[in-house]
Amino acid sequence: MNALEIKNLDASIGEIKILRGLDLSIPKGAMHVIMGPNGSGKSTLCHVLTGKEEYEATGSVKVQGVEVLGTPTDQRAGAGIVQAFQYPVEIPGVTLRDLMEELAGDQDDPDAFWARVDRKRDEIKVGRFMDRAINLGLSGGEKKRSEIFQISVLNPAVAVLDEIDSGLDVDAVREVAEAVEAMRTNELAILLITHYDRILRYLKPDRIHVMMDGKIVRSGGPELAAELEGTGYEAFRKVAEG
Ligand SMILES: Nc1ncnc2c1ncn2[C@@H]1O[C@H](COP(=O)(O)OP(=O)(O)O)[C@@H](O)[C@H]1O
Numbered sequence: 001m002n003a004l005e006i007k008n009l010d011a012s013i014g015e016i017k018i019l020r021g022l023d024l025s026i027p028k029g030a031m032h033v034i035m036g037p038n039g040s041g042k043s044t045l046c047h048v049l050t051g052k053e054e055y056e057a058t059g060s061v062k063v064q065g066v067e068v069l070g071t072p073t074d075q076r077a078g079a080g081i082v083q084a085f086q087y088p089v090e091i092p093g094v095t096l097r098d099l100m101e102e103l104a105g106d107q108d109d110p111d112a113f114w115a116r117v118d119r120k121r122d123e124i125k126v127g128r129f130m131d132r133a134i135n136l137g138l139s140g141g142e143k144k145r146s147e148i149f150q151i152s153v154l155n156p157a158v159a160v161l162d163e164i165d166s167g168l169d170v171d172a173v174r175e176v177a178e179a180v181e182a183m184r185t186n187e188l189a190i191l192l193i194t195h196y197d198r199i200l201r202y203l204k205p206d207r208i209h210v211m212m213d214g215k216i217v218r219s220g221g222p223e224l225a226a227e228l229e230g231t232g233y234e235a236f237r238k239v240a241e242g
């Protein structure tokens with residue numbers, strides 16, 4: 001069974017059609033990347049996956065075999081899909097450790113949760129900011145690492161990462177890519193969305209999909225990134241339009 005299975009997904013806001021018949025399946029343990037130019041509908045896809053309300057969506061989105069389209073956001077988290085925000089908010093007065101304690105209270109198995117916190121803290125290298133206010137005074141790369149850590153400890157089935165590489169310098173991009181690789185498990189399916197191919201130099205995705213005008217126009221292995229780097233998106237548009 002796929003961790004995430006999207007079939008014939010359409011989404012619109014009012015009269016504006018944004019997603020047009022999008023299909024995508026990610027097996028558990030796999031990392032898939034969606035690349036596409038600005039305005040192709042990447043963020044809309046994230047919002048529709050996590051249940052943001054202003055979009056009207058039809059089709060099917062299954063998380064571990066359970067249909068989630070039309071259900072509220074909290075129910076989707078329960079089904080196993082969580083998203084990292086493009087612009088993480090600063091929370092003065094609340095430390096990462098405070099947040100972990102808060103989350104521990106909701107866990108069926110707090111011991112397993114704390115074991116995961118310890119393991120992920122080391123793997124994703126966030127030990128240094130456990131006792132600092134969330135995101136306050138952190139660099140762009142550190143904020144993204146903190147976010148990746150926060151998702152990891154929740155142990156979701158599907159993690160959606162929208163442009164976690166935007167606005168970062170080249171060292172921070174590498175750092176974030178390493179954190180994404182460190183979050184990988186045999187259970188977690190990752191959907192990583194990006195505009196730039198830079199981060200792909202440091203990642204080992206299983207599949208890359210090119211998105212244009214609200215649908216996937218091309219899918220392939222990691223070699224697709226190199227092709228894209230050579231030709232840019234316009235070549236794909238011509239192929240897509242035949
Ligand atoms: N809330 C909205 N109201 C109107 N149009 C929107 C809204 N959100 C997105 N769009 C439009 O949908 C298209 C896709 O946007 P988006 O999903 O943000 O693309 P991407 O993330 O790939 O840059 C764009 O043309 C954008 O203007």
Ligand SMILES: [Mg+2]
Nearest residue numbers: 042043044163
């Ligand atoms: Mg976007």
